[in-house]
Amino acid sequence: MAQPLAITIDCHDPRLLLEFWQQLVGGEAVENSPEGKSVKNRVHLDLDVPDIERAVVLSTRIGATRHGRVHEELSNFSQVMSDPEGNELCFIVLT
Template identity: 45%
Template sequence: MRAHVQEIVFDCAGPAALVRFWSGLLGGDPVDRGDDWSYVDPPDFVRLAFQRVPEDKSAKNRVHLDLEVPDPSRAADEALRSGAVRVGGLVTDEQGSFQVMRDPEGNEFCFVTG
């Protein structure tokens, strides 16, 4: 039996706010199913869901999303205006470039070129 990814779920404190941040980055219309659960279906991507949990984020994510963009620096500048935080500087090597970011609740993600 093979499984497929139905959705990626982020634990968070504010599902309604966080879904709007991510829908701004990836597209799609944010949906609030209640105070504790929101989701977005970005075009050409799996659903991202946001579930309210009582505990704060306390460590670095063990999994993060790499978002391919033409220009990581420009994408980072735009994301900053929506509440993201830049982590370190742009890294460039023979594989391309990436910029580490955090969403408004501290979840890490990267803007990358390939």
């Protein structure tokens, strides 16, 4: 199975999103780009978590926003969130 080598995120405030994403999933910044936002949603990640509510609590402490309620589809549960600049992410519990 392939493993991601890098995740690229366009953002207005690199320091803010670097801190947010490092606390949420780890990693480090490698390069900054001077270009501005060019598309509506510059990144969307689906993150496998063992406990959605715990992930919501931890992520909102570092600046995430919750959107709606937990959804159930095909025995999987998901919660739509956004990072501090409005880019969407989903916490997913695979059952």
